[in-house]
Amino acid sequence: MKENTTKFTWCNLKIRKVLSAITATAIAVSLVSTCFASTTTMGETTKKITAKDGRVVTVTYLNGTVEKVPDSHIQDILKNNPDGENIRILEVGYAKPNAITITPNVGLPTWTSPVIKTVFTEDELESDRFMDSCAKGEEKTESRDITAKLCPASDGNALAKIGLKLNGEISYSIKKGTKLVGPPESSTRNSREYRCKFYRNTGIWERFGIISGIPYYFWGNFSEPTYFESYSIDKLISR
Known part of the structure; x- marks a missing residue:
């Protein structure tokens, strides 16, 4: 046994x-199958990332962005650009927390609570905006500033939301004089798009109060910027 x-x-x-x-x-x-080893040269980090459709795409991270952009965001770009390749992450910028405070322009009622702020959706993609593009083999210099921005917003009773704090506005610009370059002549893609993705928090604010001895409850929606990711991607544009 x-x-x-x-x-x-x-x-x-x-x-x-x-x-x-x-x-x-x-x-x-x-x-x-998801991400091959990365290499860093002259401050640029390059990865080979496999899209969910099997494409292996080169992603280059500039200005220290490699630790700031998760692979899931790259997969989102690839999903929305089935013909895209050679992605370059150019810059990541963050909103200043609680930079905006709604202030009164009339006398305040007697409130029984502060403004209660509840975030329901954190760091959701608000938009993926086109900034400019360059054709294959082209090099051009911007003749003007190109700017995209995202601002905080809220609705509801103006008095009740006094004191509500929201993240500040964020913006990304391609400055006048910046040189943009298209895909090389050897590329199978004929256009390089320069784009910027903006992210935000969304939720509601609430407040309880007493006005002339009568209890009230107010609420409203808000959205506030959190950060942006600017990038370029080579694409095949039909003529």
Whole structure:
């Protein structure tokens, strides 16, 4: 009986080793299929990322953006651009927290609570905006500033939301004099788009109060910028 127990235990250990090896291999394969090893040269980090449709795309991160842009955001870009390749992350900028405070222009009622701010959706994509483009082999210098921005907003009773704090406005600009370059002549794509993605928080604000002895409840919606990601992507545009 003792001999059988020993053999059973040895078999379990052997099976566990085999399963551990299989699991480790599966994890390694999963990682390789998503993102290959990155390289850094002259302040630029380059990754090979596999899209969900099987494309292997080169992504170059400039200005220290590699730690700021998750791979899931790259996958979103690839999903929305099925013919896109050679992505360059140019800049990431953040909104100043609680930079805007709604202030009164009339006398305040007697409130029983401060403004209660509840975020329902955090860092959602608000828009992916086109800024400019360059054709294959083209190089041009911007003749004017091109700017996109996202501002905080709120609705509801103006008195009740006094004191509500929201993140400040964010903006991204391609400045006058900036040189833009299109895909090289060797590329299979004929246009390079320069774009900017804006992200925001959305939710509601609430306040309880007493006006002339009567209890009131007010609420409204708000949205506030959180950050932007500017990038370029090479695409095939039909003529």
